[in-house]
Amino acid sequence: QSKEYAEPEWYADIWLVVIWLVYFALYLRTLARRHEPHIYVANWYYMAFILVVAMLHIVNNLALPVSLRVAESFPIWSGVQDAMVQWWYGHNAVAFFLTAGFLGMLYYFLPVRSGRPIWSYRLSILSFWGIVFFYIWVGSHHLHYTALPYWVQTLGMTFSVMLLVPSWASAGNAIATLNGAWHKVRDDATLRFMFVAAVFYGLSTFEGSFMAIRPVNSLSHxxxxxxxxxxxxxxxxxxxxxxxxxxxxxxxxxxxxxxxxxxxxxxxxxxxxxxxxxxxxxxxxxxxxxxxxxxxxxxxxxxxxxxxxxxxxxxxxxxxxxxxxxxxxxxxxxxxxxxxxxxxxxxxxxxxxxxxxxxxxxx
Incomplete structure (x- = not known):
């Protein structure tokens, strides 16, 4: 479709939805069979990862097929609206595919490997809701200095800066979990991988918020x-x-x-x-x-x-x-x-x- 991050034509898009729904059904069935009544925050991130990616994929790929015989279609969005929906999809694909699911991994494997409980369970939940709410609004920062209305660009920039708070809350929560286990970080390369991951998560989220600021974006874009x-x-x-x-x-x-x-x-x-x-x-x-x-x-x-x-x-x-x-x-x-x-x-x-x-x- 000549769209960044969204190349498949309509028949492949439908097949991807079917596969994703099967994946979602397997996930829900696994949760339903659990013996532990409490749902740990890692599963909150996995659930957001599955649900929001499905929503993004469906909305961004809404299209009208030319015919059932021709593998070609036209998106229902046009012009700057298409660009705005595309980057709403594109940046949130990063947010919920490459962030939410992997934060779920961090919140599970880091405490397991370090032998330490998560530093603040309450903070993990607050950062979850902060990330889910703030991330969904930031895609328009990819469209600074374009035909997109100025107020929409400013909205994306503002929420991008605000996103730093829940992102650093997660990174800080992970690093604070290692208090009392730094000797394990020194001796265990596996745990060191997880520690470096948390550090890079904090650094890359700071950089993203910084690059979303309009004057910085004018240099970096x-x-x-x-x-x-x-x-x-x-x-x-x-x-x-x-x-x-x-x-x-x-x-x-x-x-x-x-x-x-x-x-x-x-x-x-x-x-x-x-x-x-x-x-x-x-x-x-x-x-x-x-x-x-x-x-x-x-x-x-x-x-x-x-x-x-x-x-x-x-x-x-x-x-x-x-x-x-x-x-x-x-x-x-x-x-x-x-x-x-x-x-x-x-x-x-x-x-x-x-x-x-x-x-x-x-x-």
Whole structure:
């Protein structure tokens, strides 16, 4: 459909809705069969993730098929309304696909791995409702300096800044949970993945709120600074909590006390952190360089640099970007091989295999 983040045609959109409804039914059925009457806040995030992504997908992809024989359709939205709905969808896909679901993972796996209860359960609920309410309004900050009405742009900018409060509440809640368990963070690379994820979540949400401010956006928009911001979230936050969850789950599901190659987990951690830093710092520099070159004028009021010159200036930054990406990829391959070795290894005794998730053997 030539829409960013929403390429599938109408027949694929319908099939995606069917798949998602089946997923939702499985999730509800799992909740219904629980023995614990209380629903922990991690499940609140999973529920929001499923429901809101479904709503976003349906509304953004409302279209009129040309015919049943032709795989082509026209969106019911047009012009600036289409752009506004698209970014309402696009930014909230990040909010509820790449944030809510992974916050659910953080709120579950971090206390399990650290052996500490969440620092403030009440704060986790308050931050949940703050994120759910504020995030849904911020998509228009992608459309600063466009034909979108000025008040809608300002609304998106304002809610983006306000979003910093519940976002940092979640990041701070996670870090405060580790009080009394910092020795485990030092010694356990899996827990370190989760700690770094919480730190990057706090950093990337601050950066997002900062970039939504109109004067900052005038420099950052359409540049690789946006690429840096997105990847500080996906590589630094989402990927780190995923790796932490994998290294917690795989030994338990394989009936083992730990990963088959513990040193490989350490190697993976440093490759992932180092690669992410190289990647996003190079893209930060690239984006700011682009923004400054595009707005530099000479004494006659003409642009000082051509667009081609700004592209050529990116060469060293893109080389560093490739290096950072290679480091991250190498770590992911090590993780996959380590998981394979762990699942193929001889399991421990039945007594150890029955140990609840996250409970470590006695010294």
């Amino acid at each position: 359409y540049t690789d600074w946006t690429v840096a911001h997105v990847h500080s979230g996906t590589l630094g936050w989402v990927a780190m909590i995923v790796f932490g969850a994998i290294y917690t789950l795989v030994p338990q599901l394989s009936g083992r006390e730990a990963m088959a190659w513990p040193r490989a987990v350490e190697w993976h951690f440093w490759l992932a952190v180092g690669g992410t830093l190289v990647y996003i710092i190079s893209m930060w520099n690239a984006g700011i360089t682009q923004g400054l070159m595009w707005r530099t004028y000479d004494q006659h009021g003409a642009l000082s640099y051509s667009f081609l010159q700004s592209v050529e200036a990116m060469a060293p930054y893109y080389l560093l970007r490739a290096l950072g990406g290679a480091m991250i990829l190498t770590g992911a391959v090590i993780c996959a091989l380590n998981c394979r070795a762990t699942m193929r290894a001889t399991p421990m005794t039945a007594e150890g295999a029955d140990r609840p998730l996250g409970v470590q053997p006695a010294e």
